[in-house]
Amino acid sequence: MSDTQAHSVAYVRDTMLPQQPAPAGQSGAVQWLRENLFSGWLNTLLTLLGVALIYTLVMHFLPWFLHGVWDANSIKECRTIITDRYGEGATGACWAVIRERWHQFIFGFYPPELYWRPILTFLLLFVAVGPLLFTWVPRVLAWFTPVYPFLAVWLLWGGSGWTPVMIFAGFVLGAAILLLLSPRLGSIMAFSIGAFVAILYFLFVVGPLIGGLQAILPWGLESVDSAKFGGFLLAITLGVGGIMMSLPLGIVLALGRQSDMPLVKGFSVVFIEFIRGVPLITLLFVASLLLNYFLPPGTNFDIILRVMILVTFFAAAYIAEVIRGGLAALPRGQYEAADALGLDYWKAQRLIILPQALKISIPGIVSTFIGMFKDTTLVVFVGLFDPLKGIPDFIRADFNWKGIYWEPFIFVGAIFFILNFAMSRYSMSLERRLQRDNH
Amino acid sequence: MTSAPDAPEQGFRLSQLIYDTRYRSLTIQAIVFILVMGGAAWLVDNVIQNLNDLGKDFNFSFLGQRAGYDIGNAIIPYNNDMSHGRALLVGLINTLWVSFLGCVAATIIGIFVGVLRLSKNWLVARLMTVYVEVFRNIPVLLWILVAIALLTDVAPSPNAYKVNQQTGEAQASMLLDSVAFTNRYTAIPSVHFDRSLGSLDTALAPISLNFLALVIVLIASIWVNKRMLTHAAKVQEATGVRPTMWWKSALVLIAPVVILAIALGINPEEPQIKGFNFTGGTNVSNSFVALWLGLSLYTAAFIAEIVRAGILAISKGQTEAAFALGLRANRTMSLVILPQALRVIIPPLISQYLNLTKNSSLAIAVGYLELRGTLGGITLNQTGRELEAITLMMLIYLAISLSISGVMNVYNNRVKLKER
Numbered sequence: 001m002s003d004t005q006a007h008s009v010a011y012v013r014d015t016m017l018p019q020q021p022a023p024a025g026q027s028g029a030v031q032w033l034r035e036n037l038f039s040g041w042l043n044t045l046l047t048l049l050g051v052a053l054i055y056t057l058v059m060h061f062l063p064w065f066l067h068g069v070w071d072a073n074s075i076k077e078c079r080t081i082i083t084d085r086y087g088e089g090a091t092g093a094c095w096a097v098i099r100e101r102w103h104q105f106i107f108g109f110y111p112p113e114l115y116w117r118p119i120l121t122f123l124l125l126f127v128a129v130g131p132l133l134f135t136w137v138p139r140v141l142a143w144f145t146p147v148y149p150f151l152a153v154w155l156l157w158g159g160s161g162w163t164p165v166m167i168f169a170g171f172v173l174g175a176a177i178l179l180l181l182s183p184r185l186g187s188i189m190a191f192s193i194g195a196f197v198a199i200l201y202f203l204f205v206v207g208p209l210i211g212g213l214q215a216i217l218p219w220g221l222e223s224v225d226s227a228k229f230g231g232f233l234l235a236i237t238l239g240v241g242g243i244m245m246s247l248p249l250g251i252v253l254a255l256g257r258q259s260d261m262p263l264v265k266g267f268s269v270v271f272i273e274f275i276r277g278v279p280l281i282t283l284l285f286v287a288s289l290l291l292n293y294f295l296p297p298g299t300n301f302d303i304i305l306r307v308m309i310l311v312t313f314f315a316a317a318y319i320a321e322v323i324r325g326g327l328a329a330l331p332r333g334q335y336e337a338a339d340a341l342g343l344d345y346w347k348a349q350r351l352i353i354l355p356q357a358l359k360i361s362i363p364g365i366v367s368t369f370i371g372m373f374k375d376t377t378l379v380v381f382v383g384l385f386d387p388l389k390g391i392p393d394f395i396r397a398d399f400n401w402k403g404i405y406w407e408p409f410i411f412v413g414a415i416f417f418i419l420n421f422a423m424s425r426y427s428m429s430l431e432r433r434l435q436r437d438n439h
Numbered sequence: 440m441t442s443a444p445d446a447p448e449q450g451f452r453l454s455q456l457i458y459d460t461r462y463r464s465l466t467i468q469a470i471v472f473i474l475v476m477g478g479a480a481w482l483v484d485n486v487i488q489n490l491n492d493l494g495k496d497f498n499f500s501f502l503g504q505r506a507g508y509d510i511g512n513a514i515i516p517y518n519n520d521m522s523h524g525r526a527l528l529v530g531l532i533n534t535l536w537v538s539f540l541g542c543v544a545a546t547i548i549g550i551f552v553g554v555l556r557l558s559k560n561w562l563v564a565r566l567m568t569v570y571v572e573v574f575r576n577i578p579v580l581l582w583i584l585v586a587i588a589l590l591t592d593v594a595p596s597p598n599a600y601k602v603n604q605q606t607g608e609a610q611a612s613m614l615l616d617s618v619a620f621t622n623r624y625t626a627i628p629s630v631h632f633d634r635s636l637g638s639l640d641t642a643l644a645p646i647s648l649n650f651l652a653l654v655i656v657l658i659a660s661i662w663v664n665k666r667m668l669t670h671a672a673k674v675q676e677a678t679g680v681r682p683t684m685w686w687k688s689a690l691v692l693i694a695p696v697v698i699l700a701i702a703l704g705i706n707p708e709e710p711q712i713k714g715f716n717f718t719g720g721t722n723v724s725n726s727f728v729a730l731w732l733g734l735s736l737y738t739a740a741f742i743a744e745i746v747r748a749g750i751l752a753i754s755k756g757q758t759e760a761a762f763a764l765g766l767r768a769n770r771t772m773s774l775v776i777l778p779q780a781l782r783v784i785i786p787p788l789i790s791q792y793l794n795l796t797k798n799s800s801l802a803i804a805v806g807y808l809e810l811r812g813t814l815g816g817i818t819l820n821q822t823g824r825e826l827e828a829i830t831l832m833m834l835i836y837l838a839i840s841l842s843i844s845g846v847m848n849v850y851n852n853r854v855k856l857k858e859r
Contacts, residue, residue, distance in 0.1 A: 035559075036559065036560065036561035036562075037560060037561060037562055039559065043558075043559065043560045046555075046558070046560050046562075046563045047560060047562050047563065050560075050562045050563050050566050051562070053566070054566075186458065188463075260464065261464045261467060261468050261471075262468075263468040263471060263472055264467070264468060264471055267471065267475055273841070274837060276840070277836060277837040277840035277841060277844075278797070278833045278836045278837055278840070279797040279798070279800040279811075279836060280797075281800045281801070281803070281811065282800065282811070282815065282829065282832055282833050282836060285815065285825075285829055286829060286833075289825040289829065290825060290826060290829055292489065293485070293486050293489045293490070293825075293826055294482045294485055294486060295485055296485055296488075297485070297488055297489055297492055370576070374577070374578040374579070375578070377578045377580045377581075378580065378801070380580075381803055381804075388578060388580055388581055388584070389580065389584065389804065405588045405592060406588070409581060409584065409585055409588070412581070413577045413581050416576065416577050416578060416581070417572075417573065417576045417577050420575075420576035420577070421572060421576045424575075424576065
């Protein structure tokens with residue numbers, strides 16, 4: 001609009017009207033309420049039902065929470081305090097049981113003066129898995145990842161310091177032979193010889209070697225019996241241990257299932273489908289009742305180790321399916337490109353296929369881990385002290401805490417929820433990131 | 440490469456077994472076979488030796504022996520004079536029954552929650568998200584234990600439902616006048632027929648002829664309805680006009696069953712408090728209700744996520760394309776959206792059913808006697824035959840799982856996208 005016009009034509013407005021606020025019903029909280037809560041009769045009804053539900057729940061549980069007692073030595077004392085404070089008939093939570101027994105929920109019967117060991121193991125776990133899960137963690141830390149399992153077992157169970165070192169040395173020995181011989185003999189022969197030497201070392205050399213070294217230069221940690229494990233220490237040990245040990249087995253099974261060799265494929269399929277077809281609880285019974293039948297007479301080893309073996313098999317079958325999904329999701333061109341470069345099967349898998357397939361599979365592996373972690377509570381049925389039923393049952397056996405149900409449920413449930421929710425959120429964010437990476 | 444014309448004609452050398460791709464896979468398979476068979480032989484040998492040492496043998500004759508224990512929730516007739524085999528069967532039927540009811544409830548709750556989570560209503564969507572996250576991230580064992588604790592600790596005793604003579608009121612009131620939760624059992628109404636056609640005695644269990652007749656009539660009406668729909672489609676193809684079908688279908692499907700049921704004198708039998716207990720209706724044990732509730736609520740959270748993902752997976756373009764073709768909203772749903780969404784939903788849904796069935800073995804936590812409680816529990820302890828009982832139990836679970844995944848494969852093949 002030019003000036004001349006504005007001056008010559010009287011009715012043309014030359015300034016903008018001041019902006020008007022939106023009508024009261026179309027802005028702010030009112031509009032939000034109208035759009036999100038009260039659009040249409042069905043929505044209004046749903047909103048009212050939701051409000052009624054929240055109101056009932058809060059009215060039922062809030063007083064119980066607020067009347068909670070932290071300072072008491074028995075459930076009777078709790079009840080007396082609540083009656084004194086809030087009058088006859090008042091109900092309240094007796095959090096005192098958590099205050100008195102929290103260490104049993106977390107550590108089971110692990111000696112209190114050694115709590116630093118599981119805590120350190122748990123913290124080091126993040127250092128070990130950091131380079132795998134987060135891109136911002138320095139790559140240098142990746143050398144720690146293969147060392148961690150040996151260190152963790154030693155920290156948790158204690159014993160001679162030579163044991164983890166010498167067992168780790170066995171793996172190093174096998175890997176060294178593989179690396180030294182593979183240029184001359186080819187990877188298959190080198191792998192066979194390396195594995196053979198390592199197995200011989202584990203069967204015949206490692207036991208006397210540890211004994212000898214321990215006699216010459218004794219060092220180590222106070223050993224802790226498996227029977228002392230319980231609570232979340234047990235659940236996390238089983239969950240993390242099961243997933244870690246099941247990863248190599250799961251990768252082999254997934255590759256076996258994709259293999260062209262009918263026999264290898266057949267064995268993999270039978271193993272995977274059998275394990276996935278039966279409840280974990282039956283496998284735990286195999287661990288506790290049948291494993292002794294399958295091993296040479298007189299072998300009797302630790303129940304946690306036995307459970308861990310079966311949990312590993314169980315997790316491996318699920319991990320194998322997750323990784324198979326990752327392998328199937330890779331475009332055919334990747335396999336063909338590897339072939340075109342003249343890489344042999346293992347080189348192609350190691351350099352091209354698996355790095356990509358495993359990366360796609362991480363969210364699935366995390367979900368499997370969440371499932372595993374929840375399932376570790378089932379070990380209560382073979383007599384171990386899981387945090388959900390084993391430890392609370394033990395506490396209820398104490399006369400002071402007879403009949404206390406809800407407080408342990410809430411405490412343990414909350415910890416499970418926090419851990420699993422965090423992991424599932426991580427897996428979701430990873431999924432989104434991977435989607436962006438691929439396009 | 441193998442058919443290269445200038446390939447050196449040499450005799451077979453042993454190293455070819457490893458370095459020649461023609462033979463390598465055979466070599467590897469032979470080695471794997473030897474290793475697996477060797478491992479299996481080692482395990483079997485150990486088992487034989489261990490059994491010998493214990494003075495045991497491997498046979499299933501214990502299934503014919505007298506069981507000697509009672510099962511509170513037997514669906515088929517059972518008493519403690521019957522054999523361990525019969526107890527196994529009772530347990531198996533209990534497993535299937537609680538799994539079936541659990542799957543039905545979980546599906547219904549799951550669909551509701553999944554759809555409501557996508558609702559535009561802010562409050563409801565948040566509530567459903569909370570439900571899904573809370574139930575998904577906490578072990579199912581906790582939910583089963585919470586359910587049994589609620590029922591035994593919080594629910595009133597049957598006595599509380601008694602009407603007090605002075606005040607004319609009862610301490611507790613029944614849900615919709617027909618369901619009563621008590622600390623010992625849950626009383627629900629049952630179906631009663633005034634006129635009975637008698638019952639058919641089979642080896643497994645007596646079957647009420649009334650139910651049988653209703654089921655036969657229902658199947659017959661479904662078949663007739665299918666024929667009518669085929670006929671309607673034919674008419675539509677010939678003339679271009681589809682005869683109005685909905686009321687005919689409704690009539691054929693509903694009327695015969697209702698008429699038969701009324702003729703048989705159907706009426707619901709409500710539970711009534713008599714003395715210290717409920718009579719009439721059915722008293723369902725709390726262990727069953729707790730297991731069923733725990734399993735359904737837990738699995739429903741997973742099913743809700745599956746339903747939500749299935750609906751979100753269908754792009755908006757599909758709806759718009761259907762509208763552009765002139766399809767109405769309900770036909771768009773039934774012809775375009777649902778068939779595609781179901782292809783995404785059904786496979787993970789069935790694997791959730793599988794999980795629920797496997798999780799039903801947690802019945803041990805509440806003392807409901809299903810397969811794991813009978814065969815893998817009391818029978819195992821009484822006869823001391825761990826090897827046989829656990830093997831048999833695993834095989835039965837495996838058979839159930841394989842049949843469920845077999846159904847899934849059939850479905851997948853039927854709905855698979857037909858590509859070039």
